[in-house]
Amino acid sequence: MQSSTWLILLVAVVAGVGIAYFKFYTAKKRRELFAGVAAQQGWSYVPANYALAGQWSGTPFQTGDNWRVTNVLSGPYNGHQMVAFDYSYQTHTTNGRGQRRTTTHRFGVVVLQLPGALPHLEVTHEGIFGGAVANAFGFRDLQFESEQFNRAFRVKADDERFGHAVVTPRMMELLLARGEIGWRFEGNSLVGWDRGNHDPAEVMNRLWLLQQVLENVPPYVWRDYAGVDPRPQQPQQPYPQQQPGGPTYP
CATH class of the missing domain: 1.20.5 (Single alpha-helices involved in coiled-coils or other helix-helix interfaces)
Incomplete structure (x- = not known):
């Protein structure tokens, strides 16, 4: 040679x-x-807990393979149980010559535990598809009185009445100012995520945002849809702990 x-x-x-x-x-x-x-x-910290990958079903979970959950933080946050972690999965494509390419998709995830289960509601950014373009292709989302909000966010809800009850003018104002991540109600969890690994400062900022989302849900919504009243006397009291039957928080 x-x-x-x-x-x-x-x-x-x-x-x-x-x-x-x-x-x-x-x-x-x-x-x-x-x-x-x-x-x-x-809080507690563990380098990895792959079991968490199967506890939620929406974005970014339950797609691809080789699911990995690493750098897991968990513990109390202002009256709620929280968990935050790095999440990744892989997808595979094959070109015309039979060559296989693997892509790793990375996300930072934060979750707050709810005092009761709420109907599915997801709020994400419009992304490259504006509302009018997406709707023309049949990807319908809820529309609100604020055109600025409609252009910036996509809202999907199993129950439209619930969606409009949650996304109030105050909620829209909050999200227009600080709604930098996607989030959704999934059972007794409020799940927030964004692409790429997050750092500790982003974890704290995202937990703050999720808490503000919860505090802007009107009390009657909790009573009517979850059967709980987290703020019966003093609005600033923390929500009760997890009800049986939901995801297990480490």
């Missing part, structure tokens, strides 16, 4: 080792970062 070929192989090996070490070092520092945040907040 020619010396130039050996040199190429040597460079490739060194580059491969360097990339592997960089990934290892980055993952290690990330684990240390989240473990430190858990200690500061009085």
